[in-house]
Amino acid sequence: MSKFxxxxxxxxxxxxxxxxxxxxxxxARCVKLYMTNNxxxxxxxxxxFEALKKELPTSxxxxxxxxxxxxxxxxxxxxxxxxxxxxxxxxxxxxxKNKHSIFNKSPYEKTLMIDxxxxxxxxxxxxxFDTDSEVAMYKQAISVRNYQPRIWEQKLHPDGIDMWWxxxxxxxxxxxxxxxxxxxxxxxxxxxxxxxxxxxFPGVLFRTDYAVxxxxxxLNGHRQGNLIHELPGKVMLxxxxxxxxxxxxxxxxxxxxxxxxxxxxxxxxxxxKNENVHVxxxxxxxxxxxxxKEMIYD
Amino acid sequence: MTExxxxxxxxxxxxxxxxxxxxxxxxxxxxxxxxxxxxxxxLKKYLLYIDEEIYLKPNKILTATYFHxxxxxxxxxxxxxxxxxILTNFNIDVWENLRGMNSxxxxxxxxxxxxxxxxxxxxxxxxxxxxSFGEGSIIDAIFFxxxxxxxxxxxxxxxxxxxxxxxxxxxxFADKENNVMPPFPxxxxxxxxxxxxxxxxxxxxxxxxxxxxxxxxxRENNYTNNKWSSMTWPEFLSYWVNEQGDIKIENYVQLGxxxxxxxxxxxxxxxxxxxxxxx
Numbered sequence: 001m002s003k004f005x006x007x008x009x010x011x012x013x014x015x016x017x018x019x020x021x022x023x024x025x026x027x028a029r030c031v032k033l034y035m036t037n038n039x040x041x042x043x044x045x046x047x048x049f050e051a052l053k054k055e056l057p058t059s060x061x062x063x064x065x066x067x068x069x070x071x072x073x074x075x076x077x078x079x080x081x082x083x084x085x086x087x088x089x090x091x092x093x094x095x096x097k098n099k100h101s102i103f104n105k106s107p108y109e110k111t112l113m114i115d116x117x118x119x120x121x122x123x124x125x126x127x128x129f130d131t132d133s134e135v136a137m138y139k140q141a142i143s144v145r146n147y148q149p150r151i152w153e154q155k156l157h158p159d160g161i162d163m164w165w166x167x168x169x170x171x172x173x174x175x176x177x178x179x180x181x182x183x184x185x186x187x188x189x190x191x192x193x194x195x196x197x198x199x200x201f202p203g204v205l206f207r208t209d210y211a212v213x214x215x216x217x218x219l220n221g222h223r224q225g226n227l228i229h230e231l232p233g234k235v236m237l238x239x240x241x242x243x244x245x246x247x248x249x250x251x252x253x254x255x256x257x258x259x260x261x262x263x264x265x266x267x268x269x270x271x272x273k274n275e276n277v278h279v280x281x282x283x284x285x286x287x288x289x290x291x292x293k294e295m296i297y298d
Numbered sequence: 299m300t301e302x303x304x305x306x307x308x309x310x311x312x313x314x315x316x317x318x319x320x321x322x323x324x325x326x327x328x329x330x331x332x333x334x335x336x337x338x339x340x341l342k343k344y345l346l347y348i349d350e351e352i353y354l355k356p357n358k359i360l361t362a363t364y365f366h367x368x369x370x371x372x373x374x375x376x377x378x379x380x381x382x383x384i385l386t387n388f389n390i391d392v393w394e395n396l397r398g399m400n401s402x403x404x405x406x407x408x409x410x411x412x413x414x415x416x417x418x419x420x421x422x423x424x425x426x427x428x429x430s431f432g433e434g435s436i437i438d439a440i441f442f443x444x445x446x447x448x449x450x451x452x453x454x455x456x457x458x459x460x461x462x463x464x465x466x467x468x469x470x471f472a473d474k475e476n477n478v479m480p481p482f483p484x485x486x487x488x489x490x491x492x493x494x495x496x497x498x499x500x501x502x503x504x505x506x507x508x509x510x511x512x513x514x515x516x517r518e519n520n521y522t523n524n525k526w527s528s529m530t531w532p533e534f535l536s537y538w539v540n541e542q543g544d545i546k547i548e549n550y551v552q553l554g555x556x557x558x559x560x561x562x563x564x565x566x567x568x569x570x571x572x573x574x575x576x577x
Contacts, residue, residue, distance in 0.1 A: 158523065159535055159548050161412070198549055200536070222551040224413035 543575020
């Protein structure tokens with residue numbers, strides 16, 4: 001099959017607790033509404049696809065996804081603790097260990113893969129398709145409270161390497177560098193415990209952010225370098241898992257309730273309008289799903 | 299018209315460090331001679347690749363001794379190093395640029411092991427220089443050209459260092475202290491003197507990164523990461539030298555002139571791999 005020129009790749013694998021098909025549907029519509037390079041492919045498995053079919057009447061499917069790839073992978077065990085506001089915590093299987101394989105699965109010459117909880121609210125990321133970048137991601141991030149990320153989301157270790165976010169990854173399929181990048185990513189995944197020891201980062205969860213950060217460091221020759229580019233906008237906006245969404249006026253105009261991470265009972269309201277935002281509290285999005293669905297197909 | 303390298307302040311105590319620095323220079327530059335300034339007799343017999351050993355009787359004023367050491371260089375154009383360093387990357391073509399520059403060239407910046415630029419304010423001495431002169435000086439590697447009059451600058455620096463007395467200087471400059479004279483510290487150190495020289499003789503001195511300087515020394519004023527202010531780097535950073543002789547710190551490969559400051563990391567295993575590479 002010949003490849004499409006450029007487009008957006010979304011990945012959704014349901015895990016029994018979070019409805020990724022709904023998140024994928026919202027993310028795809030956000031792309032359609034606000035980006036020009038809005039050819040959308042969904043990479044999913046059969047059960048998630050079946051759930052999606054229930055959500056999406058055929059008449060709306062064409063307005064949402066242009067292409068669907070069914071990839072029934074067996075997921076390795078990877079348990080993640082999520083927070084839904086400061087007061088609720090739950091664990092789920094986190095299906096991210098085959099994320100590196102998107103290099104071979106993408107149907108595009110130029111792909112921008114975004115996580116389904118990264119809600120597109122403007123066309124900033126369109127600019128990446130007009131560049132010579134071979135691989136690009138975000139390295140810097142700022143919270144909707146205007147806070148820096150926690151130290152372990154800035155660096156893998158206080159004296160260690162910079163953390164890159166795998167929330168949005170752009171690459172060109174004809175690029176040798178991109179091929180190498182995804183190959184090293186896979187290598188890091190397969191030797192994750194060794195790299196955890198080497199780079200001194202904590203936790204048992206496999207984090208793709210850490211895997212790509214190590215891959216970037218290795219590809220730069222174990223130094224700081226600019227082989228891997230930063231995505232347009234340079235700073236990724238994110239809302240933390242403890243944040244909740246109070247309301248959506250439009251899909252790219254939301255009001256968030258953001259507790260102070262040190263004094264969780266103290267909140268500020270933050271209105272995010274016309275921005276791309278990584279909403280880490282997926283349950284907060286899903287609570288507004290019926291309203292969002294009306295808005296995005298209006 | 300000769301060009302060469304000079305290592306100052308060589309003693310029996312830092313013989314291993316001097317040996318490593320000499321061998322690492324020789325690794326990158328096979329042709330230019332290397333001389334050492336010693337304060338003890340006959341170190342040459344312990345060292346390979348030495349062109350000249352210049353004995354300099356140590357002065358009780360160490361800062362003056364430093365400038366006397368530079369003046370004693372046998373070469374017309376010299377790059378001088380302090381001994382507690384090792385060269386892991388150096389482009390010798392930079393000599394071509396240096397020939398066309400001022401009589402003295404100092405590096406402009408220095409970086410951390412991970413490539414982050416370091417500010418003078420992280421260091422006690424650096425912060426004093428910064429307050430007094432707006433910026434500090436880096437002399438871990440310094441180029442000077444006798445054809446362009448560097449002797450006058452170093453001669454003046456040596457005299458100031460030798461005759462320096464805080465009270466006399468303050469008294470002498472008291473009527474001129476209209477925000478242009480720096481506050482005078484109790485004692486002088488070479489970087490402070492070079493900062494003063496740079497301020498008053500800017501036309502003779504250039505700042506240019508002819509070498510990538512990696513500084514691992516203690517940063518007394520590092521308040522964000524107090525390990526740097528209270529410990530030496532081998533106490534809290536992971537480091538190793540692999541069989542190819544590459545120095546890695548927290549898996550960052552060190553490429554440039556590495557100022558390691560403490561010899562604590564020069565264990566038998568690291569020395570074996572470093573010697574394997576550089577011999």
